[in-house]
Amino acid sequence: MRLRIISTGLLDQFKAGVANAALQASFDGLEDAELSTDGFSFYTSVASVYSSKIEGETIELDSYIKHKRFGIEFQPDYTRKIDDLYQAYQYAKESPLSAEHLSQAHRLLTRHILPLHSQGKFRNKNMFVTTKDGRIEYVAASPFDVPAAMDALYADMEVLLHAEMPISEAFFYASMIHLVFVKIHPWNDGNGRSARLLEKWFLAQKLGEKAWFVQSEKYYYTHHEEYYANIRLLGLEYETLDYGNALPFLRMLTAAI
Secondary structure (H helix, E strand, C coil): CCCCCCCCCCHHHHHHCCCHHHHHHHHHCCCCCCCCECCECHHHHHHHHHHHHHCCCCCCHHHHHHHHHHCCCCCHHHHHHHHHHHHHHHHHHCCCCCHHHHHHHHHHHCCCCCCHHHCCCCCCCCCEEECCCCCEEEECCCCCCHHHHHHHHHHHHHHHHCCCCCHHHHHHHHHHHHHHHHHHCCCCCCHHHHHHHHHHHHHHHHHCHHHHHCCHHHHHHHCHHHHHHHHHCCCCEHHHCCHHHCHHHHHHHHHCC
16 A cells, blocks of 8 residues: 555554454454443443543543433533534544544534634644643644645545455554644644544444444543653654654554453
8 A cells, every 4th residue: 555644664563463363352342331322322422531531621421421321410611522522423423534524523522622713624823732831742743734744644544444454454554543643733722632533433434333432532541641652752843753653652542442
């Protein structure tokens, strides 16, 4: 396969550390939760809560299930951003993965984060990821480079979505898509939430609906220091990223199941 932006340099090393049969057995063993109904998805709630908690939201899973499954009322500010992300996951489940549909998912998940004119739109300003104490942790792609970088990523995803591959490769490319997207950082906000949704969306397109039961967002949250440290391993600036250092990050998704 000829890919434009996704590096395949670590593919063989990644596959050497993954037992396809064991990974397939673990994946096949995934099942929906008993709490799920036609109008409520337990694992979508898990994904929405923990992906939001990675971004600093304080909501607890038990409270959100009470709200979403049983109609218990909370203050709107406590649930609305998670409700938006839940809706984006539901939209992804029903839509083929594409540039247009990812933009719509971003509109949904940022309804209470960004102004309307920024929802589903690439940023037009420089982007710096900072630490809590104000230090620059990462310099994202220039806004002038974002459209071409995203075009390349969408083109690569189209190639991958039509390619036959074993389950280990599907996990490898899902993780790489997550990583490349978050390093481009195309939106003004909602990049992490979008990247984690995109990763699972790709898996579901390749492997089927059981992918939505993978608790990757919960795993990333419970290992959030490792998650961010592994993202940082690639370097400080977009122009000098080294995807040869990506293996620790790539191994996290398989660890989630």
